[in-house]
Amino acid sequence: MKQAPQNTGFNLSAWAINHAPLTRYLMVVLMVMGFAAYFQLGQDEDPPFTFRAMVVRTYWPGATAEQVAEQVTDKIERTLQEVPLADKIRSYSKPGESQIILEIKDSSRSNEVANVWYSVRKKVGDMRYTLPQGVQGPFFNDDFGDVFGVIYALEADGFSYAEVKQFADEVRQKLLRVPDVAKVELFGVQDEKLYIEVSQNRLSQLGLDMNQVLAQLGQQNAVESAGVVQTPHDQVQVRVAGQFRAIEDLSAMPIRGASGAQLRLGDIATIRRGYVEPTAVKVRHEGREVVALGVSMAKGGDIIRLGKALRSATADIEKTLPAGVRLANVQDQPQAVARSVNEFVKVLIEAVAIVLAVSFISLGLHKRAGHQPWWRRWYIDPRPGLVVAITIPLVLGVTFLAMWYWGIGLHKVSLGSLIIALGLLVDDAIIAVEMMVLKLEEGYDKMRAATFAYELTAMPMLTGTLITAAGFLPIGIARSA
Numbered sequence: 001m002k003q004a005p006q007n008t009g010f011n012l013s014a015w016a017i018n019h020a021p022l023t024r025y026l027m028v029v030l031m032v033m034g035f036a037a038y039f040q041l042g043q044d045e046d047p048p049f050t051f052r053a054m055v056v057r058t059y060w061p062g063a064t065a066e067q068v069a070e071q072v073t074d075k076i077e078r079t080l081q082e083v084p085l086a087d088k089i090r091s092y093s094k095p096g097e098s099q100i101i102l103e104i105k106d107s108s109r110s111n112e113v114a115n116v117w118y119s120v121r122k123k124v125g126d127m128r129y130t131l132p133q134g135v136q137g138p139f140f141n142d143d144f145g146d147v148f149g150v151i152y153a154l155e156a157d158g159f160s161y162a163e164v165k166q167f168a169d170e171v172r173q174k175l176l177r178v179p180d181v182a183k184v185e186l187f188g189v190q191d192e193k194l195y196i197e198v199s200q201n202r203l204s205q206l207g208l209d210m211n212q213v214l215a216q217l218g219q220q221n222a223v224e225s226a227g228v229v230q231t232p233h234d235q236v237q238v239r240v241a242g243q244f245r246a247i248e249d250l251s252a253m254p255i256r257g258a259s260g261a262q263l264r265l266g267d268i269a270t271i272r273r274g275y276v277e278p279t280a281v282k283v284r285h286e287g288r289e290v291v292a293l294g295v296s297m298a299k300g301g302d303i304i305r306l307g308k309a310l311r312s313a314t315a316d317i318e319k320t321l322p323a324g325v326r327l328a329n330v331q332d333q334p335q336a337v338a339r340s341v342n343e344f345v346k347v348l349i350e351a352v353a354i355v356l357a358v359s360f361i362s363l364g365l366h367k368r369a370g371h372q373p374w375w376r377r378w379y380i381d382p383r384p385g386l387v388v389a390i391t392i393p394l395v396l397g398v399t400f401l402a403m404w405y406w407g408i409g410l411h412k413v414s415l416g417s418l419i420i421a422l423g424l425l426v427d428d429a430i431i432a433v434e435m436m437v438l439k440l441e442e443g444y445d446k447m448r449a450a451t452f453a454y455e456l457t458a459m460p461m462l463t464g465t466l467i468t469a470a471g472f473l474p475i476g477i478a479r480s481a
Helices: 012-018 020-038 065-080 110-130 161-175 200-206 210-220 247-251 303-320 333-362 383-405 412-441 446-470 473-477
Strands: 053-059 086-094 097-104 136-141 148-156 181-187 192-198 223-230 235-241 254-256 262-264 269-275 283-285 288-297 325-332 365-367 378-380
Touching (some): 012 446, 020 383, 053 065, 053 110, 065 097, 097 110, 148 161, 148 283, 161 288, 192 200, 192 247, 288 303
Antiparallel strands (some): 223 235, 283 288, 365 378
């Protein structure tokens, strides 16, 4: 047997061969655990993205833009400057409204963002009592990352808008019980309001003005404490409820005139129930106005599993809806994600088949010695091809296990990365096996052929892989998110 001088450094191939039982055990365990982890990975179309911005809105009816800027916006801005990780603050003041956009640093980690928003709410909540009387808010909005992967259109022929809204609310409550559902939002709905149309001529005749009517209306609709009743065991709060429960109650509300005489609100105003016009958002499906229900998946969920659960839930919901009401699926992201995952599996199977075919022919095809019939002159040794082929499920199993541990799901970015890595993996495996086969043909024994292939190809293959990975490094180290 031909021998080559051995390198005295650590040789991974030599260690694996010298500990063959442990090596086989680790290979089997890692493959089984890896493919078990594959079925636990979350699946979505796009990777999760953390929005590092919050909008703080405050309303002050009747105030000018200058008053809003000086007495509301400036005070909130000074408070937001104390927030940790604050980066940019932009503010807009207009008559009756203040809007402030707070952006935190891109270097902030995703798990820190929730704590920052809590700090914002706490600090602004502590200073809100320094704002002028009559200010409404501040109101906070940091839900910019909601993606509604599944959207349904609720169609109802021959029903009033109030009935359609009631159906939509019932469907929403049932969809919220589906596993992996984080939020269900309604689109195309109008807020119901009571409109009080006061006759100015009637007010003039009675010596009243609109402010007096509004003040008395606000006092009557208030919920205030009337005291406390002390019992031997507890204190019982007593409240006087002045809320209006029906239009008739509102119409019968007493209004005191300028002369002290009392009259009903219905005598000076027309009261009706209606909806906000114009509608902020209109949704149409197949040319008809509908109410849409957007379903957002919980963080780390599986969109494909969510799609199956929603199909089962909507089938049960449709059985409870009255005739003429239909729940149509307008957008189905789970199907798109399933196609992406199936495409990856298809590419993986094709890669294994091509690698096996090429490896069997290029590495395993040998010519028999001596004179043989032409159909027996050549034979294929499957072992080199199998060595190359087994590296694919082994490395993918380890990769899936690492993805599960670090919370990385299957989406466009991770699937694309796996396909790129699959190409590098196959190339490196073929190079290593080809080197071993070559050394065996040169007369090396099996142990030395395997260890020599590691010594000769390990560092060049590692360097080539790192150079390829370095091409994606600017994305990973970019300062902007």
